[in-house]
Structures are given as C-alpha cells and as structure tokens.
Amino acid sequence: MSVPLIQQYRVAKYIIGKKITRQKRYPLVLMLEPLFRCNLACAGCGKIDYPDEILDKRLSYDECMQAIDECGTPIVSIAGGEPLIHKEMPEIVDGFIHKKKFVYLCTNALLLERRMDDYTPSPYLTFSIHLDGNRERHDASVCRDGVFDKCVAVIKEARRRGFRVTINCTLFQGESAEEISEFMDTAMDLGVEGVTISPGYSYERAPRQDVFLKKKESKQLFRDIFNLGRGRKWRFNQSGLYLDFLAGNQTYHCTPWGNPTRNVFGWQKPCYLLVGEGYARTFDGLMNETEWDNYGTGRNPKCANCMVHCGYEATAVDDTFHRPWEALKVFLKGPRTTGPMAPELPVLYDDNEVHKPILVSGEKQLSSSCSSSKVA
Numbered sequence: 001m002s003v004p005l006i007q008q009y010r011v012a013k014y015i016i017g018k019k020i021t022r023q024k025r026y027p028l029v030l031m032l033e034p035l036f037r038c039n040l041a042c043a044g045c046g047k048i049d050y051p052d053e054i055l056d057k058r059l060s061y062d063e064c065m066q067a068i069d070e071c072g073t074p075i076v077s078i079a080g081g082e083p084l085i086h087k088e089m090p091e092i093v094d095g096f097i098h099k100k101k102f103v104y105l106c107t108n109a110l111l112l113e114r115r116m117d118d119y120t121p122s123p124y125l126t127f128s129i130h131l132d133g134n135r136e137r138h139d140a141s142v143c144r145d146g147v148f149d150k151c152v153a154v155i156k157e158a159r160r161r162g163f164r165v166t167i168n169c170t171l172f173q174g175e176s177a178e179e180i181s182e183f184m185d186t187a188m189d190l191g192v193e194g195v196t197i198s199p200g201y202s203y204e205r206a207p208r209q210d211v212f213l214k215k216k217e218s219k220q221l222f223r224d225i226f227n228l229g230r231g232r233k234w235r236f237n238q239s240g241l242y243l244d245f246l247a248g249n250q251t252y253h254c255t256p257w258g259n260p261t262r263n264v265f266g267w268q269k270p271c272y273l274l275v276g277e278g279y280a281r282t283f284d285g286l287m288n289e290t291e292w293d294n295y296g297t298g299r300n301p302k303c304a305n306c307m308v309h310c311g312y313e314a315t316a317v318d319d320t321f322h323r324p325w326e327a328l329k330v331f332l333k334g335p336r337t338t339g340p341m342a343p344e345l346p347v348l349y350d351d352n353e354v355h356k357p358i359l360v361s362g363e364k365q366l367s368s369s370c371s372s373s374k375v376a
Contacts, residue, residue, distance in 0.1 A: 002235070003193065004123045004164075007074075007102050014074045015321060025257045025287060028314045030068055030076040031272050033263035034059035034092065038082045040108055042142045047081055055081075057264040064092045067262040068101055070283035077104045077128070077259075079272075084111040090118040097124045104128045106168060108142065109154040116154075121162040126193065128166045129155055133175060134183045141172065155190050165192045166237045170200045177224030184225075184234045194237030198246070198309045215305045219248030219341060227337040238309060240330035241323075242316035246307060248341035250316070254296035254303065258314020260286055270295045271310055274302055298345035 011028075018026045036047045037055045048055070059067075068076055076096055083089055084107050096103045105119075106128040119125060132141040135148040158165050167187050171180065187195050199218040226247055236243060244250050261272035266279035267286035274295070280286040296311075297303050303311075320327040 003237070006123055010100075010102075011074050015317070019321060025292075027071045027073045027260045027283075028075065028258045028317065029310075030071050030073045031259050031261040031310060032059075032064060032067060032076055032078045033080055033261060033272065034064060034078065034083060034086050034089075035264065036081045037085055038080060038108075039085065039110055040082070040142050040144060040147070043140075054264070058086060058088075059262070059264060061088045061091050061095060065095050065099075067283070068096060068099060071260055071262075073101070073260075075102045075104065077106060079106040082108055082111065084115050093119060093125060097122055100124065102126070104166070106130065108147070109151040110147065112154045113150075113157065116158065116161065116163075119163070121164075123164070126164040126166055127158050128168045128196070129192075131167045131183075131187070132170050132172070133179065134186060137175065137179065137183075141170075152190065155192065159191050165190075167192050167195045169195055169197045171197065171218075171221065172200050175221070177221060177228055180221075180225050181228040181232075184229060185232065188232075188234060192235075194235040196237045196309060199305075199307050215307060215344075218305075218307055219246065222246040222335070223248065223337040226335045230334060238313060239316045239320055239327070240335075241319050241327050242309060242313045244330045244335040245312055245316055247335035247337060249336050250319070251342040251345060252312050252315045252319070253345065254306070254311040255314040255318065256295060256311055257287060257290075257292065258317075259310040273306065273308060273310065296345075298347050299349065301349060 015028070033047075035055075035058050036050055038045070038048050041048055078089075078092070080086075083105060086092070089105075093103055093105060102124050104126045108130045109127075112127065112129075129151055130142075131148065131151055132138045138148040138151070139145050155165055155167075167190075169183070169187075184195065199221075222243075226243070241250060245252050256271040259271065260283065261268040262283075263272070266281055267283055268274075268279055269277045269286065269290045270292060277295075280289055294300060295303060297306065
C-alpha cells in the first residue's frame, strides 16, 4: 500500500506550479488545530495546560474553510488537542474533501470507534493514529494503560472498512533501535499506509522536559533503526531525504512556512512548536510579518535540538526537486547508516543571550484579544 497516485500527482503539480512562478516561500501542509482540549494528558504534550477558557475554544466550520482558502495548500493535517471532540469535525472534514484537499485527521483513537460512522472512506481522507511505540512504551507516553490495545483494535476496524490509515510516532528518551524496529514490524502487520516518525520537540509547556532527545543522539538512534530495517520493507509516510536528514546525512535549514499553523489564537508564528512568539490575523500576515530569519537551528536556541517533520519535511521535499538523483539514490538504498555525519549549521546567537522575538505592529494586541475572546 502507498500514497494514492492522485495525491502524489496533485502535490507534485502544486509544487511545480510554485517553482515555475519562482515563489521562494510557500506552504505545503496546513497544520490546523481547531481546539486544544484533549481526553489524554501525555507527558510530552505542550497543549493541554492552558486554562479552561482556552481549552473550551473552538474554530468554527467557516474559520476552518477560510484557513484552507487563505493558504491554498493541497494537504491539511487536523490536530489539536483531540479533534474528534469537536462537534463539527465531520462537517469540517467533508468541507475539505469537497475542496479536493487531502485530509490527515490526527487522533489518539479513543473516540474513533464510535465516531467512525461519521466518515466515509475516501482517497482524500486518512486517519493518522497516534502511537509512540509498542504497548508499554505508548501507554507510558500517554500516561494511561490500555490505550495501545485500543488503538490497534481501531486501526484494524478502520482498515476493514477501507479507510486510509497512517501512524504518527514520536520518539523520546530511553527508546532503543531494537524496540522501534519491533514496533515498525507491528505497524506493517496492521496494514497501515505508512508511519510518520520523528524525534519529539521539547515543548516549553510540556509537564516533563527529561523525555526529549538531543540532536546527536537522535541521529544515531535513527541510524541504528534504519540499519535494522534494511530488507524489512517498512513504509514511511515521509520523503526519503527527510529520513536521510534524521540519520544525520543532510544539513538542512528549517522551513517553518511549509507547515503553517492556524489555531484558536490565529496564525501561529513561526510554527506550532514554539509558544510565545505571537500570532497573525491572516495567512498573508503570517508570511509577510514573521521575522523568519530569527528562527531555525543555529538562529534560535529554542530550535537547537529540533528535527521535527513540520519544520524539515518541506525542506526535504523542496530538495527532492532540486536534487532528484540524490533523492532517487536514497529511495533505492535507504538512508546511509555509517560514516561521518553531515556538518551542523553554524550557531549565530550568543548562548548567554535570551532570544526575544521581534513583534510586528499589533501582534501583542492580537494575542491579548484572542486570549480573552470566545469562539463558538
């Protein structure tokens, strides 16, 4: 099983159109967070400790449709929080599908069994199930026993009904390559389309900070994983060059505008991983007002250990179009797992300085206004 040809074609056509018009910065995937409320309290989550007045906010159907119309991406990833809590989620998903957008509905699967009847199998809809490893690892990650088994049962039922299903896996401290390879085998046995995998980002709001990987150990862990995976026909829902980057073989700048985030506060600067950097009222405002050069590895201490797909997958996809033969080589041989790693980007900031984002006119007022307003 692989990504449908219609999705590959339309995404490629979209990117080529941007290349022809020489647009330097363009979005690839809309990261939509229509709510922050969740029915789990995961150790590595940075969303759930907002006050109730924020957790009770929702983006409306019209706001969600406006977001995709503003940015024009071919793909939308709906996250949160837990999006299935949102009462309008079936209508929101149908609205995106009507616009011929490819939807990845991210869920912890606890509500999906009884909500599955609200959705119809479609090449435009994928359930992206959160699983951070095998039973013991995942249940510890989400701080609740029995969740892994629930997810497995729901994945089997969704596949039986003909839905596209992927797994979203985040790696944290203490995980071994052998453990992840066993998990990948389990995922393939479930018949999912692919696995989206990346090291966790150390959210400032996360209740635990000791669970996150540092960059050097992340690269070695992925090398060990990919080495064990040779010949096992694992399917990843990611580009080959991004996987090669995870293995330390590519030096990439972050492309945060590739996955712009719209949430209950507005358009988040510069990406969904950083808090306190401000919000824009519109997508054009996000693109034109954000001081992009203030962010990314080597430019901002908050970004020092980040290797998350929301920042680097778009970079890798862009590089695929610039270096198709390199991408083909990685596709055929897999990421290199031995030899020297690619050099790190130079650090352009003083470790003793505290990074302060440059606020655009009205940003402070917008954040304050959004925090106190009610969204139906």
